[in-house]
Structure formats: C-alpha cells, structure tokens
Amino acid sequence: MLNFYYSDPISLFLRKSNESIIGEIALTNQFGNNQNEIFAWENQIKILKEALTEKDGYLFFEFSVPRMGKRIDCLLLIKNLVFILEFKVGEQNYLNHNIEQVWDYALDLKSFHQPSHESVLIPILIATNASNSVIEFETTSHNDFLFKPVRTNSKDLKITIDKALELLGNEEKTIDSSYVKGSYQPIPTIIEAAVSLYKNHTVEEITKSDSDAKNLNQTTTYISDQIRIAKTLGKKIICFVTGVPGAGKTLVGLKVATDHLDKELGDSSVYLSGNGPLVAVLQEALARDKVEQEKSKGNRITKNEALKGVKSFIQIIHHYRDEYLRDQSAPYDHVAIFDEAQRAWTKEQTVNFMARKKGIIGFDSSEPEFLISCLNRHKDWAVIVCLVGGGQEINTGEAGISEWIKAVKTKFKDWETHISPHLFDSEYDAMDSILELKNECKVVFNPDLHLGVSMRSIRAEKLSLFVKQLLDLNKIESKQTLKSFQNQYPIAITRSIDTAKKWIKEKARGSERYGIVVSSQAYRLKPLAIDVKSPINPVHWFLNGKDDIRSSYFLEDVATEFQVQGLELDWACVTWDGDLRYSNSGWKSFSFKGNKWQKINKEERQKYLINAYRVLLTRARKGMIILVPEGNPDDHTRNPEFYDNTFEYFKSIGLPILN
Known part of the structure; x- marks a missing residue:
C-alpha cells in the first residue's frame, strides 16, 4: 500500500483553507518541514485550486x-485518468531531467503498482513560470496507456486537464x-x-511481495543469529x-553487511x-x-569521504586477499560475506597467480583455504557467509564450492x-565433499539457508528459461x-546497427x-564501430547520464559479459559476432587469433563462450534487440556464412525481424 501526506476529494480540497491543507501536509511529514517546502506547497495549492x-x-x-525513495508532488484521480503532477515552482524552462523525473x-507506477497496470497515466511537468505550454497527448509503441510527459505552465494547467478529460476521459471507468x-x-x-x-530500509520496503520479504528475512535472521x-x-x-x-x-x-556496520x-x-x-x-x-542525502539535509560531504565509508564494507575479494597476504594480523572485520563463493580459485590457479603476478614462490593454498585462514586469525570468534550460485561459469580456474x-x-x-x-543438488557438485565433511566435523543443515522464492518478475523468469532453451x-x-x-x-x-x-x-x-x-x-565488430579491446569504466557506463559520452546511453562504448554480470540494463542491444x-x-565456438578465426575444441572454453552469451541475453529487464551483422563477402574474417545461420535460427524461433 502506498502512502501520502495529504488526501481529500477534490470538492473538499477546494473548500478548505490553504493554511489548513499545509498544516495537514506538514503534520504528516515526519522529517520536518523547511521553508522551501512550505513555499512550494503554498504555490501548488493555489495553482491546483x-x-x-x-x-x-x-x-x-x-x-x-x-x-x-521519492515522492510525487501531486496525484490526481479524475474519471478514469491518473494525473502525475510534478511542480517546478519558479522554473521558466522544461529541463530534460525534470521531464525524466515525472x-x-x-x-514506476505502471510497472509495479497493480491498479496502474491497466490505468491511463498522464505525467505532467508544471514549470510554473514557463512562457508557453506544450499540450500534446502522445503514446508510445508500448501501447500501455502511459502517455509521454505533457509540459505546461501554471496558468495552462486547467486547460491541460480539461483537454485530457475531453480526449481520454470515460465516466464509466x-x-x-x-x-x-x-x-x-x-x-x-x-x-x-x-x-x-x-539507508537502513528493510527488505519489506524494497521487495516485490510478502513472500520475498519472508524468504529473505528468514535467511538474514538465521545468519544474524549465528553471528550473535x-x-x-x-x-x-x-x-x-x-x-x-x-x-x-x-x-x-548486502543486508547482512549493512546490518553490521557498527564497528563499536x-x-x-x-x-x-x-x-x-x-x-x-x-x-x-x-x-x-550519500552525498545527495547529506546535501538535502544541508550538510556538505565530499564523494571521497562518502566512498571511504562505503569501501569499508563493500570490497573486491582480491584486494582483501592481497591485504592479508601483506598483513599477517587478523582482519578488522569478524564477519566476511563472500558473494559467488564458488568462483574462488582452485589451488593450481592461485599458486600460479601468486608466483606469476605477486612473486610469491611456495604459496600452497587454494583461494578458499587462504580466505578462511584470514578469518581464522581471530582468537575469539569469526563468521564466514558463502553465497553460492550454480552454473554459469565464465572464467577458468574457478574452484566450485567443494573447495571451501x-x-x-x-x-x-x-x-x-x-x-x-x-x-x-547436482548443479553445485558438492555432495561427496559434504558427506566427507559430515563424518569429521560438526555440520548443521538448515532450510533457512536456501532462498526458494525468485524475486524476478514472471517475465524475467520466462526470459531465463527462453535463453536456456535457445542456447540448448x-x-x-x-x-513456445x-x-x-x-x-x-x-x-x-x-541485421542493422542503426535499426538496433x-x-x-x-x-x-x-x-x-x-x-x-x-x-x-x-573481435570482428570493428566495422560497426564496436571495439571490445577498448576498455570501459563500468561506473561511468552504468551510472552516468545521457549527456556523458562514456555512459551506456551514448551507444558508443560497449560492455562485455565480464562488465555486466550481476548488473542490469532496462533495454539491451546484444550484438552477435562470429x-x-x-x-x-550444435554451436560452433571460435576465437580470433592474428588474422583469422580459429575453432575452439576444448570443451571447457566452449562452455565459457556459451555462458558468456547467456549472461548477455539475460541483462535486460524490459526488452532487447539481437543484432546479427550481415558480414562482408569481401572480408574473409566477416564472411556472411559466419552470421547467416545464426540469424536464420533466431528467425525460425519466431523473433520478429526489423529492417
């Protein structure tokens, strides 16, 4: 259930005094009210009346x-229409980021609020001092009754609402x-x-259903109990x-980590x-x-200061490992959570890396063994949490959970x-190791350590199944x-990058x-201006805005399976190469060496390549387009036959073709 600071039938709102309405809003706002907010409410009330x-x-x-984590200035329900109003009091221009905001x-309502799924939603940006309005009601190809934002000044808001009701209003709904x-x-x-x-929110506040919250709470509570x-x-x-x-x-x-931030x-x-x-x-x-939150409170904090706090509890595992290679003391933290623990390195991979990259000869541990040894330095107590996924390996030398x-x-x-x-379960390949451990050490089995409810939307679950079937x-x-x-x-x-x-x-x-x-x-997408050898900064790519050429929005820099795994886009263009x-x-795997493609015969590397495409095909939350280039008969590295059969396969499954 969603909440709000004030609600009334429009008829009652029109009869109440402005002071009374502001008082009701202010009383509900548990975070206190500053003069700017009160000034904005005064103007909004006047304009709305x-x-x-x-x-x-x-x-x-x-x-x-x-x-x-935000609030809509005003929500209006009239007839069958839902108006989402965002006021920019004193603003003379319709700024792009304000249009995006509304x-x-x-x-968000259309996607996650059940009554909004079939409702007509009309977002309206009110730049109160704008010289003119753009009162147009345009839909998109989604055909989901969500209109593009309408732009209006304060004096034309009545005209905007009247026009919407005239064109789209329905008394019967x-x-x-x-x-x-x-x-x-x-x-x-x-x-x-x-x-x-x-921000100290609970899992109930950020998950999609009660079953999600219950499932997550059971697991995090069990772990917290073990820590205690x-x-x-x-x-x-x-x-x-x-x-x-x-x-x-x-x-x-992340929940366990944020629940245990108090170092005192x-x-x-x-x-x-x-x-x-x-x-x-x-x-x-x-x-x-963090910087934005502090700014809203009137506090000044630099991003570097904010990063120091964040980096104390979210770290790259290899940096942590290297720190305690140098420092033989016990780690500062008593609790370590290892995400994707099955990807820790085997003994062979770790020993090879230590000799080759660190100059450490005689290192004699797998990565799991060394990481446990770090926490074991504590004389009193320690807890390790291994978060375990099954399958989808994309790197060599990954040990699997049996090594732990x-x-x-x-x-x-x-x-x-x-x-x-x-x-x-077979996907973890750990049964024999567990049985051997059980014979020699104390082992406790508890179903609360299994997350049995997917938080993904139904369509995302079906996408995962579809991708598995497609690759199989x-x-x-x-x-089907x-x-x-x-x-x-x-x-x-x-087959056209411009179309994509x-x-x-x-x-x-x-x-x-x-x-x-x-x-x-x-490696042979360069004619499409795609060069996988050009490194990207994932921070810029995933977080920066549409005005930054380094962001994903510019469609110039591209990300690989290594840079997108664990992260998501809303919409993706998956570009397929030879x-x-x-x-x-079956699938034929190749790597590009020198001036030609060479067939991959090693089964493990074939699996990694298929899993790479599995990662790419499951990154988009809302939809994707798959680009299979046409190739070039005059380029032996981009022969059309490298691509045509793949395109025909996708076509035979029923994917619509865009020219």
Whole structure:
C-alpha cells in the first residue's frame, strides 16, 4: 500500500483553507518541514485550486514512490485518468531531467503498482513560470496507456486537464480512492536495493511481495543469529547460502553487511565479491547517493569521504586477499560475506597467480583455504557467509564450492559448518565433499539457508528459461516459451546497427537505461564501430547520464559479459559476432587469433563462450534487440556464412525481424 501526506476529494480540497491543507501536509511529514517546502506547497495549492474548479475526483499530496525513495508532488484521480503532477515552482524552462523525473514516477507506477497496470497515466511537468505550454497527448509503441510527459505552465494547467478529460476521459471507468490501496510490488535492481539497504530500509520496503520479504528475512535472521551465537560463545562458523536464480543471494549479503556496520559493537562485517565492475558500481552509487542525502539535509560531504565509508564494507575479494597476504594480523572485520563463493580459485590457479603476478614462490593454498585462514586469525570468534550460485561459469580456474568444504575438513576442523540442504543438488557438485565433511566435523543443515522464492518478475523468469532453451538448441520449446511472454517483454532481431540503436532509444522511457553488450571474444565488430579491446569504466557506463559520452546511453562504448554480470540494463542491444555460430550439429565456438578465426575444441572454453552469451541475453529487464551483422563477402574474417545461420535460427524461433 502506498502512502501520502495529504488526501481529500477534490470538492473538499477546494473548500478548505490553504493554511489548513499545509498544516495537514506538514503534520504528516515526519522529517520536518523547511521553508522551501512550505513555499512550494503554498504555490501548488493555489495553482491546483484554480485548475480544479468544478472537478470531481481525488487529490493526493506527496505521494510516495518507495522503490525510488521519492515522492510525487501531486496525484490526481479524475474519471478514469491518473494525473502525475510534478511542480517546478519558479522554473521558466522544461529541463530534460525534470521531464525524466515525472516520466520515471509514472513508469514506476505502471510497472509495479497493480491498479496502474491497466490505468491511463498522464505525467505532467508544471514549470510554473514557463512562457508557453506544450499540450500534446502522445503514446508510445508500448501501447500501455502511459502517455509521454505533457509540459505546461501554471496558468495552462486547467486547460491541460480539461483537454485530457475531453480526449481520454470515460465516466464509466471512474477510478476511486481505493486506487492507492492496491498492491505495490517493486522489483529493484541490485543498485537500487543496495542504496535502499544502506539507508537502513528493510527488505519489506524494497521487495516485490510478502513472500520475498519472508524468504529473505528468514535467511538474514538465521545468519544474524549465528553471528550473535559465535560472538557470545567464542565460536567460528561458516554458512553456505543457496538460492534459485534471481532469489536475491547478493541482496542477503548486502543486508547482512549493512546490518553490521557498527564497528563499536565489535561485529562489523565486510561484503566481498570477485566481480570488480559490480563492486565499483555499487561503491560509486552508494557514495553518490550519500552525498545527495547529506546535501538535502544541508550538510556538505565530499564523494571521497562518502566512498571511504562505503569501501569499508563493500570490497573486491582480491584486494582483501592481497591485504592479508601483506598483513599477517587478523582482519578488522569478524564477519566476511563472500558473494559467488564458488568462483574462488582452485589451488593450481592461485599458486600460479601468486608466483606469476605477486612473486610469491611456495604459496600452497587454494583461494578458499587462504580466505578462511584470514578469518581464522581471530582468537575469539569469526563468521564466514558463502553465497553460492550454480552454473554459469565464465572464467577458468574457478574452484566450485567443494573447495571451501575441503578446506574446512582438512585445515579448519574446529569451524562449525551450516549448510543449505540444497547444496546436495547436482548443479553445485558438492555432495561427496559434504558427506566427507559430515563424518569429521560438526555440520548443521538448515532450510533457512536456501532462498526458494525468485524475486524476478514472471517475465524475467520466462526470459531465463527462453535463453536456456535457445542456447540448448531446443527450437520447439524456445518458440513456445517466447510466445508466452513476448507481449510483456519485446525481443526483436535485426541485421542493422542503426535499426538496433533506433529501436532501443524508442523503447526506453524516462531514465530507463539502455546500452550495447557484446561477447569479450567479439573481435570482428570493428566495422560497426564496436571495439571490445577498448576498455570501459563500468561506473561511468552504468551510472552516468545521457549527456556523458562514456555512459551506456551514448551507444558508443560497449560492455562485455565480464562488465555486466550481476548488473542490469532496462533495454539491451546484444550484438552477435562470429565467435559463436549456429549449425545443425550444435554451436560452433571460435576465437580470433592474428588474422583469422580459429575453432575452439576444448570443451571447457566452449562452455565459457556459451555462458558468456547467456549472461548477455539475460541483462535486460524490459526488452532487447539481437543484432546479427550481415558480414562482408569481401572480408574473409566477416564472411556472411559466419552470421547467416545464426540469424536464420533466431528467425525460425519466431523473433520478429526489423529492417
């Protein structure tokens, strides 16, 4: 249920004094009221009373958008129409970021607020002092009754509302005040979730349903209990958390980390990930938000100051490892959360790296063994949380979860191991290791360590299934799955990069993020002005705005599977190269060496390449276009036959073709 600071039928609003209305708004605002807010409310009330004469309906002030952590200035319900009003008092221009702001509010309601799914939503930006208005009611190709933002000054707001009611109003489908009581089920990106948790929000406030919150709460509560027990009794405990795809394992890790930020209590925690781009983007997003939050309170804080606090609990696992290679003391934190723990390196990979890159000869541990040894330096207590995913390996030398279990059994027998029963599932390949551990050490199995409810939307779950079927070459099944969700999640194919760029730009609304993603082996896309060898900064690419040439929005720099894994776009252009080619006998994998493509015969590397495309095909939250170039018969490295069969395969599944 959404909330607001003030609501009334329009008829009652028109009869009340301005002072009375401001008083009601101010009383509800638990964060206090500054003079600028009161001045804005005074102007909004005056403008609305002039615009709403003889209107019937409902009015809401400061209507919450929980996922965005913001409030809509005013929400109007008249007949069958929902007006989302954003006032910019004193503003003379319709600034792009203000247009995006009101559009984002409307998009959030359309996507996550159940009564808004079928409602007509009209976002209106009111730049009160603008010299003229642009009163046009335009829809988009989405055909979901969400109109493009209307721009008006204060004196033309009445004309705007009257015109909308005349063109679109329907007395028989009147929306009443129960609209605000409808279910609101947000599906946050990992960036949005991290920002919300850092602000001390609860999982109930940022998840899409009660079952999500219950599932996440059970797991985080169980882990917090183990931290308390370990600290009280002087124990060392390691927990293994499993989950269905999209269940929120990373969210659990961030929740535990943010719940234990108070270093004075002596139980501070650190969230560690080997995913460098994810860590960098999360650190930057939290720091930027912290600066903005402090600014809104009248406090000044630099981004570097904000980053110091963030980096204390979100770190790259390899930096953490290297720190305690140099420093043999116990880590500052007693609790360490390892995300994607199955990706820690094998002994062979670690020993090789230490000798080659660090000049350390004689290193004799796998990465899991060394990481446990760091926490084991604590004389009193320690807790390790391993967040475990199954499959989708894209790097060589990844140890799998059995290496962690083996390390406990051989070197750290006094550690108590708490395991999700689902770790026995075949995808984790850990059954034998667990049984051996159980014979020699204390092992506790608890179902609360499994996240069994996917936080993804139904369409995202179907997308994952579709991508699996597509890559498994199950043509009939993938065709059926595509039909079941393509109305809610558009996917198209094209052979033209210009068409692809035009499509995602048109599909994206408000600040919805779009970009081009490619395989790290896609070396022959240079004629399309795509060079995978040109490194990107994922912070700029994922967080910067449409006016920054380094951002994904510019469609110039592209991201690979390594830079987008764990992160998401709203709309993606997946550009296919000759490294992965469809054939009747299965996928053919190639790497580009020197001046030609060479076939990949090693099964492990073939699997990595297919998984790379699996990552790329599952990055978009709202839709994607797959670009398969036509190639060039005059270029032996871009022969059309490298691409044509792949395009025909996608076409046969039923993907619509855009020319």
